[in-house]
Amino acid sequence: MYLTALFTLxxxxxxxxxxxxxxxxxKYSLLLIGTFFLGLVVTMNIYRKDSRQNKYLKQKVASYWADVISQFLVALIVNIFSGVMIFIFSLILNQNVKMDMVGILTLIGVGLLGSGIATLFKMQWGRYTTLGQIGVLVFIYLALSGSVVNVLSYVEWLLPPLSKAVVALQNKPSITQLLPITGQIFLYALVLFxxxxxxxYKKKKS
Incomplete structure (x- = not known):
């Protein structure tokens, strides 16, 4: 499933x-959105399989925090691979090293953002199916509309900065200028994790 989606992008x-x-x-703006959904869907699929078969992320790790770190590392590695492959084959790669690095990092960041949302609402594969699904849908909407819907502009700093990156590209067609937003994307994804x-952890203790 992952390779099929990656190959499509x-x-x-x-x-x-x-x-x-x-x-x-x-094209790069569309790839940002596609990579976000790739990270989201692939990570949700991992949690779905893990909840049914208990052999993908949980393994036989006794420590809760070791389990958390393994989940984050899996998401990070998958999105690094996705971001590099998508950017290389996008034909945007050129001799401007800074632009190439920002382009790759931003793709990795939006993929990790999608993975972070999937991780926050992995409850959808447990007892709280409806709540988890609604949460994912709400965050997708906020990620795509945060910098587009005027009402949300007042709380834009609280919203997933995917649309912020896309809108910035439309206003100023330069991938290099995304560097500050890329930092925000990584920070937001890390906060979600x-x-x-x-x-x-609290649910497990209770």
């Missing part, structure tokens, strides 16, 4: 500008 990166007659910046680890 890679193919779009190779052909998107010709198929849709769009410039590299617009930390919050989820504390929430499920």
């Amino acid at each position: 890679v193919v779009f990166g190779l052909t998107g500008d010709y198929l849709l007659n769009i410039n590299p910046i617009k 930390v919050i989820s680890s504390l929430v499920y």
Whole structure:
């Protein structure tokens, strides 16, 4: 499932500008959104299988925190691989090292953001199915509309900064200028992982 979704984004990166007659910046914006959903869906699929078969992330780790770290590392490694592959085959890669690094890091960041949301609401594969699903849908909406819907502009700093990156690209077509937003994306994703680890730790103790 992961490789199929990744290959789909890679193919779009190779052909998107010709198929849709769009410039590299617009194609990269679409790849950001696609990578976000890739991280989200793949991580949810891992938790779904883990809840049923108990052999993907939980393994036989006795320590809760070792389990948490393993989950984060799996998400990080998957998204690093995805971000690098998608950017390389997007045909945006050039001799500007800074732009290439920011482009790759931003893709990794939005993928990790999706994984963080999936981790926060992994309860959907347990006793709180409906609550988890609603939570994922709400966060997807907030991630895509935070910088688009005027009402949300007042609390934009609280929202997943995916749309912030996309809107910034439309206002100023330069991948390099995404560096500060990329830092915010990584920080937001990390906060989601930390919050989820504390929430499920309390649930496990109770």
